[in-house]
Amino acid sequence: MxxxxxxxxxxxxxxxxxxxxxxxxxxxxxxFLILQLSEQLxxxxxxxxxxxxxxxxxxxxxxxxxELAKDKRIADFYAEWxxxxxxxxxxxxxxxxxxxxxxxxxxxRSIKNAIIKAVAEIDSNNDFEISNSKVTNMxxxxxxxxxxxxxxxxxxxxxxxxxxxxxxxxxxxxQKKRALGIKTxxxxxxxxxxxxxxxx
Numbered sequence: 001m002x003x004x005x006x007x008x009x010x011x012x013x014x015x016x017x018x019x020x021x022x023x024x025x026x027x028x029x030x031x032f033l034i035l036q037l038s039e040q041l042x043x044x045x046x047x048x049x050x051x052x053x054x055x056x057x058x059x060x061x062x063x064x065x066x067e068l069a070k071d072k073r074i075a076d077f078y079a080e081w082x083x084x085x086x087x088x089x090x091x092x093x094x095x096x097x098x099x100x101x102x103x104x105x106x107x108x109r110s111i112k113n114a115i116i117k118a119v120a121e122i123d124s125n126n127d128f129e130i131s132n133s134k135v136t137n138m139x140x141x142x143x144x145x146x147x148x149x150x151x152x153x154x155x156x157x158x159x160x161x162x163x164x165x166x167x168x169x170x171x172x173x174x175q176k177k178r179a180l181g182i183k184t185x186x187x188x189x190x191x192x193x194x195x196x197x198x199x200x
Contacts, residue, residue: 024140030067031135036060037119048120050112061112065103068111071143077150078102084154088161107153111146118142 040057041048050061068074082099102108118138 024071024136024143026132026136026139027067030064030139031132033060033064033067034119034135034138037064037116038122041116041120048116050109050116053116061115062103064115065108065111066101068139068142068146069102074102074143074146074150077147077154081150081154081157084157084161088157108146108149111142111149114145115142 037057037060040053040060044053044057046052050058053061069078086099118141122134
């Protein structure tokens with residue numbers, strides 16, 4: 001049953017990943033935020049990386065990520081990521097923390113630097129006007145990148161979760177066997193180690 005659930009989740013993730021590579025329409029708010037960021041980056045002295053920006057400029061970048069998170073494909077993708085993350089955390093905690101907004105999730109922080117780099121490159125090309133098509137192309141690339149990042153992270157979490165569940169299940173089985181006086185892999189290894197120690 002667990003394998004069936006896992007297979008269904010993987011199919012859904014695969015479908016979402018395919019959709020995230022499709023063309024993305026840019027909305028008016030996104031266009032405005034990119035123009036704002038472009039103006040702020042022109043004034044910025046020093047490294048154009050998220051960690052080096054002023055708080056107000058970081059807020060613009062966070063707002064752009066928040067806009068990306070509203071895209072239905074990314075929203076569905078991130079919901080699946082949160083689902084697998086909750087399952088992973090539930091192994092250790094009865095009440096896992098609430099879902100983190102995408103813009104605050106440190107695991108996907110590199111999307112912020114990708115956004116900054118793309119907007120800064122527009123400036124370096126001496127473009128006097130940022131066209132709708134350029135912004136739309138950028139947003140499409142960001143959605144693809146973010147989809148790829150969420151997908152990679154999901155696959156890693158899924159593999160880790162499976163290993164954790166399998167090892168936890170194996171441990172429970174061994175405990176039951178020991179309680180019934182049946183030899184387990186662990187006790188057999190212990191006997192072998194004792195035999196080696198006696199022969200030395």
